[in-house]
Amino acid sequence: MKRREFIKLTAAAFAAPYFFSRNLWAENRANQKVLVLGIDGLAPDTAFRMAMNGELPNIKKFLESGYLHKMNTTPPPQSPVAWASFITGRDPGGYGIYDFIHRDPKTYMPKFSQSDSIPASHFVKLGSWKIPLKGGKIVLNRGGKAFWEYLEAADIDSTVFKVPANYPPSETKARTVSGIGTPDLLGTYGTYYLYTSDEREAQQDLSGARIFYVYFNEYGESEAEIEGPANPLKEEEEPLTIPFKIYLDRDSRSARIDIQGNEILLKEGEMSRWIELNFEVITGVQSIKAIVRLILLEANKKFRLYISPLCVDPKDPALPISTPKSYSKELAEKLGIFHTLGLPADTKALSNLTFSVGNFITQSMSILDESNKVYQYELERFLSLKKGFLFMYYSALDQGQHMFWALSDKKHPYYHPDDTRRYGNMVAELYRRFDKVFGYTMKKVPKNIPIIIVSDHGFAPFRRRVNINTWLLKEGYLKLSTGDYDGATIMEEAKWGESRAYCIGLNGLYINLQGREAEGTVKPQEKRKLMEEIKGKLLDLKDPETGEKPITAVFITEDIFSKDYQYRAPDFIVGFNRNYRMDNSSAIGGLTKEVVYDNMDWWSGDHCIDPAKVKASLFSNFRIKNENPSMWDIPATILKLFGIETPPDMKGRSLI
Numbered sequence: 001m002k003r004r005e006f007i008k009l010t011a012a013a014f015a016a017p018y019f020f021s022r023n024l025w026a027e028n029r030a031n032q033k034v035l036v037l038g039i040d041g042l043a044p045d046t047a048f049r050m051a052m053n054g055e056l057p058n059i060k061k062f063l064e065s066g067y068l069h070k071m072n073t074t075p076p077p078q079s080p081v082a083w084a085s086f087i088t089g090r091d092p093g094g095y096g097i098y099d100f101i102h103r104d105p106k107t108y109m110p111k112f113s114q115s116d117s118i119p120a121s122h123f124v125k126l127g128s129w130k131i132p133l134k135g136g137k138i139v140l141n142r143g144g145k146a147f148w149e150y151l152e153a154a155d156i157d158s159t160v161f162k163v164p165a166n167y168p169p170s171e172t173k174a175r176t177v178s179g180i181g182t183p184d185l186l187g188t189y190g191t192y193y194l195y196t197s198d199e200r201e202a203q204q205d206l207s208g209a210r211i212f213y214v215y216f217n218e219y220g221e222s223e224a225e226i227e228g229p230a231n232p233l234k235e236e237e238e239p240l241t242i243p244f245k246i247y248l249d250r251d252s253r254s255a256r257i258d259i260q261g262n263e264i265l266l267k268e269g270e271m272s273r274w275i276e277l278n279f280e281v282i283t284g285v286q287s288i289k290a291i292v293r294l295i296l297l298e299a300n301k302k303f304r305l306y307i308s309p310l311c312v313d314p315k316d317p318a319l320p321i322s323t324p325k326s327y328s329k330e331l332a333e334k335l336g337i338f339h340t341l342g343l344p345a346d347t348k349a350l351s352n353l354t355f356s357v358g359n360f361i362t363q364s365m366s367i368l369d370e371s372n373k374v375y376q377y378e379l380e381r382f383l384s385l386k387k388g389f390l391f392m393y394y395s396a397l398d399q400g401q402h403m404f405w406a407l408s409d410k411k412h413p414y415y416h417p418d419d420t421r422r423y424g425n426m427v428a429e430l431y432r433r434f435d436k437v438f439g440y441t442m443k444k445v446p447k448n449i450p451i452i453i454v455s456d457h458g459f460a461p462f463r464r465r466v467n468i469n470t471w472l473l474k475e476g477y478l479k480l481s482t483g484d485y486d487g488a489t490i491m492e493e494a495k496w497g498e499s500r501a502y503c504i505g506l507n508g509l510y511i512n513l514q515g516r517e518a519e520g521t522v523k524p525q526e527k528r529k530l531m532e533e534i535k536g537k538l539l540d541l542k543d544p545e546t547g548e549k550p551i552t553a554v555f556i557t558e559d560i561f562s563k564d565y566q567y568r569a570p571d572f573i574v575g576f577n578r579n580y581r582m583d584n585s586s587a588i589g590g591l592t593k594e595v596v597y598d599n600m601d602w603w604s605g606d607h608c609i610d611p612a613k614v615k616a617s618l619f620s621n622f623r624i625k626n627e628n629p630s631m632w633d634i635p636a637t638i639l640k641l642f643g644i645e646t647p648p649d650m651k652g653r654s655l656i
Contacts, residue, residue: 031449031450031641031642031643032386032387032388033382033383033385033387033388033389033449033450034389034390034449034450034452034638034641034642035379035382035389035390035441035445035449035450035451035452036389036390036391036392036451036452036453036454036634036638037375037391037392037394037437037441037451037452037453037454038083038086038163038391038392038393038394038454038455038456039394039397039434039437039453039454039455039617040079040164040393040394040395040397040398040455040456041397041398041399041401041455041456041457041458041459041607042397042434042453042455042458042617043455043458043459043614043615043617044068044069044070044071044455044458044615044616044617044618045070045458045615046427046431046458046459047059047068047431047617048063048068050428050431051063055428055431055432055435056431056432056435056438057435057439058435058436058438058439058442059435059438061439061442062438062442062619062621065621066451066619066620066621066622067619067620067621067622067623067624068617068618068619069617069618069619069620069624069629070615070616070617070618071454071615071616071617071618071629071630071631072611072615072616072628072629072630072631073456073457073458073611073614073615073616073630073631074091074092074611074631074632075092075507075553075555075560075573075575075611076098076099076506076507076508076573076575076608076611077456077457077607077608077609077611077614077616078099078100078457078506078507078607078608079164079165079180079398079456079457080097080099080100080113080114080164080165080180080181081097081098081099081165082456082457082616082631083163083164083165083179083180083456084097084142084144084164084165085630085631085632085652086163086454086456086631086632086634086635087142087144087146087147087163087165087166087635088142088143088144088145088146088147088632088635088650089144089147089632089633089634089635089636089646089647089650089651089652090144090562090632090649090650090651090652091560091561091562091632091651092557092561092565092569093557093561093562093563093564093565093566093569094143094144094561094562094564094565094649094651095142095143095144095564095565096141096142096143096564096565096568097113097114097141097142097165098113098505098508098557098568098569098570098573099113099505099506099507099508099570100112100113100114100505100506101113101504101505101506101508101587101588102504102505102508102568103504103505103508103510105516105517105518106518107518108490108491108494108496108502108504108517108518108589109491110504110505110587110588110589112181112189113141114140114141114142114165114167114180114181115138115139115140115141115167115168115181116138116139116141117136117137117138117139117187118136118137118138118139119136138167138168138319138320139168140166140167140168140169140170142165142166142170143564143565144649145647145649146160146166146170146172147635147638147639148160148172148174148176148389148391149170149172150639150644150647151174151389151638151639151642151644152172152173152174154642154644155387156387156388156389156642157174157385157387157388157389158172158174158175158388158389158390158391159174159175159176159378159381159382159388159389159390159391160174160175160176160177160391161176161177161179161374161375161378161391161392161393162177162178162179162392162393162395163176163179163391163393164179164180164181164342164393164456165179165180165181166178166179166181167179167180167181167182167183167320167321167342168319168320168321169320169321169322169323170323171323172323173323173324174323175322175323175324175327176322176323176327177314177321177322177327177328177331177340178320178321178322178342179342179393179395180342180343180395181342182312182319182321182340182341182342183319183341183342184309184310184311184312184341185228185229185279185288185290185310185311185312185318185319186228186229186309186310187229188208188309189208189341189342189343190208190309190341190343190344190346190348191208191209191210191309192208192209192210192306192307192308192309192346192348192349192354193209193210193211193212193226193227193306193307193308194209194210194211194212194304194305194306194307194354195211195212195213195214195224195246195303195304195305195307196211196212196213196214196302196303196304196305197213197214197215197216197302197303197304198302198304199213201304206348206352206354207348207352208348208349208352209348209349209352209354210227212224214246214303214305216246216248216303220247220248220249220250221245221246221247221248222245222246222248222303223243223244223245223246224243224244224245224246225241225242225243225244226241226242226244226259226277226292226307226310227239227240227241228240228241228242228277228279228288228290228310229279229288229310231281232281233281233282233286240279240280240281240288241279242259242260242277242278242279244257244258244259244260245257245258246303246305248299248303249299250299250300250301252267253267253268253299253300254266254267254268254296254299255296255299255303255305257294257305259275259277260277260278262275264294266294266295266296266299267296267299268296268297268298268299268300269295269296269297269358269359269362270295270296271293271294271295271362271363271366272293272294272295273293274291274292274293274336274337274338275291275292275293275294276289276290276291276313276315276337277289277290277291277292277310278290288318289312289313289315289316289317289318290310290311290312290313290318291310291311291312291313291314291337291340292307292308292309292310292311293307293308293363293366294306294307294308295355295359295362295363297354297355297356297359304354306349306354306355306359308346309341309346311339311340311341311344312340312341313332313337313340314328314329314331314332314337314338314340315328315329315332315333315337316329317340321340328340331374331377334377335370335373335374335377336373338370338373338374339367339370343395343399344367344395345360345363345364345367345395345396345399345400345403346360346363347360347399347402347403347602347603350403350602351403351601351602351603357407357416357419357422357423357602358422358423360403361423361426364396364399364400365396367395367396368394368396368433371392371393371394371395371396372437374392375392375437376440378390378392379392379441379444379445383444383445389638389642394434394437396430396433397430397431397434400426400427400430401427401430401459401605402603402604402605402606403602403603403604403605404426404427404430404604404605405427405459405461405462405604405605406602406604406605407419407420407423407424407425407426407427408420408425408426408427408428409461409463409604409605411461411463412461412463412599412604413463413598413599413600414598414599414600414601414602414604427605438453441453447621450620450621450622450641451619451620451621452618452619452620452634452637452638453617453618453619453620454616454617454618454619454631454634455616455617456616456631457607457611457614457615457616458607458613458614458615458616458617459605459606459607459614460578460579460605460606460607460609460613460614461578461579461604461605461606462579462580462581462599462603462604462605462606463579463580463598463599463604464543464545464546464550464579464580464596464597464598464599465580465581465582465583465584465592465596465597465598465599466550466551466576466580466581466582466583466586466595466596467582467583467585467586467590467591467592467594467595467596468503468509468574468582468583468586469490469502469503469586469589469590469591470485470586470591470592470593470594470595471538471541471595472501472502472503473485473591474595475537477499477500477501477534478490478494478499478500478501478502479494479495479498479499480493480494480495480591481493481494481495485591486591486592486593487590487591487592488590488591489585489588489589489590489591490502490589490590490591491589493591496512496517496518496519496521497519497521498521499512499521500512500521500522500530501522501530501534502589503582503586503587503589504570504587504588504589505570505582505587506581506582506587506608507570507573507574507575507576507582507608508570508572508573508574509534509570509571509572509573509574510570510571510572511527511530511531511571513527513571527571531556531571531572534554534572535554535556535572538551538554538572538574539551539552539554541595543580543596544596545596548577548579548580549577550576550577550580550596551574551575551576551577551580551610552575552576552577552610552612552613553574553575553610553611553612554572554573554574554575555572555573555575556571556572557569557570557571557572557573558571562651575609575610575611575612575613576608576609576610577609577610577613578609578613580596580609581599581606581608581609582608616631618634622656623656624637624655624656625655625656626653626655629655630652631652632650632651632652633652633653633654633655634652634655635650635652636650636652636653636654636655637652637654637655637656639654640654640656641656
């Protein structure tokens with residue numbers, strides 16, 4: 001590329017002028033259509049560098065007449081937090097989601113932040129059966145009004161596919177499918193099944209997995225079962241089960257699995273189609289539908305079969321995943337069954353070494369293919385409308401960068417040169433896949449339709465783990481009833497009556513406050529002084545091995561956020577330096593021997609750090625007038641494109 005061309009493109013891509021050119025959007029005319037793509041984890045620096053190097057030709061072409069801005073993400077830069085700002089136009093204090101994980105101050109126990117499941121009440125008991133008189137419900141914890149509700153009021157036909165932080169979907173006439181936050185039928189973010197002939201492997205206790213030993217007779221036959229959700233009508237809530245049979249052919253490295261009338265033939269390494277399962281609650285009367293995919297991991301000396309988490313069947317959903325309820329069924333009937341789990345790529349299976357890198361790639365690419373099918377279908381509908389809005393969400397780049405980073409990062413302690421030689425730079429490959437999404441969009445969408453392509457954050461290497469609970473213990477802010485704390489949890493061992501602070505969540509730190517926590521020790525008038533003390537010490541913390549500072553920002557939430565949902569907020573949000581992130585165990589109250597240590601896991605890239613170090617991306621085919629855009633500005637911009645003024649309760653402001 002010539003130097004003059006590079007300078008021109010650079011200036012256009014990262015410019016954020018205070019005016020915009022006279023075009024369709026500059027005439028104060030309401031647009032009839034707006035398209036928004038949400039590509040989770042798309043880093044502006046990476047996209048720009050690869051585009052200028054000629055690796056992303058469609059993004060480069062987009063930038064010849066469009067714009068790329070580095071955009072402020074939320075503190076913390078976690079997907080449910082940032083996308084909730086995108087939905088509401090508010091900061092976290094305005095909608096009450098601060099992390100994947102919050103805590104219950106009455107018990108100190110971690111809990112999912114995005115929704116609450118309220119069980120049924122008032123039962124009639126009939127023997128071992130319990131019949132609910134009043135049904136339970138699932139409650140969306142995200143406060144604030146979704147921007148598409150304003151579009152609905154303006155009679156604009158809208159589709160919002162899989163935006164995170166919208167489970168269960170907020171009430172609307174728009175077509176929506178829930179995204180991150182949607183659980184499996186066990187009520188988790190994803191629990192898979194592993195069936196193995198290796199007795200040692202079967203005895204493992206792995207996070208996010210249920211492992212079963214299978215024994216084959218002399219004919220290569222075995223029987224097993226899938227344990228489903230608990231029977232909601234049984235007093236003991238015993239799990240519902242589905243039996244299945246396995247016929248193993250070691251010579252051909254293949255197997256046949258028979259489940260509920262499905263004969264599934266798989267070769268080693270092959271993934272099945274979606275299989276529909278029926279867990280019978282009352283035979284012939286009531287059942288719970290699920291969908292799974294199988295991967296035959298090994299079929300020779302050792303047998304290993306993976307069955308995916310029990311996903312909600314979009315044809316007959318047992319949980320509320322779409323509005324209207326018929327919308328998920330429409331998509332499944334038109335396009336085939338699709339993934340419904342909020343985080344569909346099974347990162348746990350790779351971290352647990354149940355998957356090989358090849359297995360994870362197979363699954364990940366199938367998820368991306370499904371997303372593309374939905375996008376193509378909905379884009380055709382969108383283009384046929386007189387007035388319409390379409391939002392399409394993609395998760396593959398985010399989950400891929402989490403797991404593939406160590407393939408190309410030679411400084412990462414978990415760098416695997418053999419896998420790198422075999423699979424190459426998968427992060428770059430994912431960017432090339434999304435370059436094709438840009439190309440398809442530019443080819444199909446007329447130039448007079450506003451296009452916004454947005455990410456929620458960028459990405460960084462995750463080489464070293466930081467356990468804040470262990471740091472609090474060593475600094476005397478946390479007291480335990482045991483001296484042998486490595487592997488212990490604060491829920492089991494904390495002396496709450498002597499503790500002043502604790503950590504729950506990927507970025508959250510709490511003061512053990514009197515009148516709020518069950519056994520609070522810190523008086524409200526002492527809180528601020530203690531917070532400033534802890535903040536200063538965290539910012540001074542040094543990695544004993546590298547000399548770097550693992551923490552570069554500490555936010556006191558009461559100083560920076562709206563007050564609507566302050567009662568849910570952690571007292572601090574910790575912003576980690578590049579290369580560092582919260583240790584997983586610390587996020588759920590666990591303790592480790594060291595405060596800072598190597599990350600020996602395939603989960604090798606991350607973004608739950610200092611938000612200034614993982615800026616989000618904002619692509620547009622029109623100029624914006626704000627040189628410092630933020631995630632919460634996007635909904636006001638969408639509304640303004642349709643000629644709708646910014647609602648007074650939005651913090652964000654239109655960028656045009």
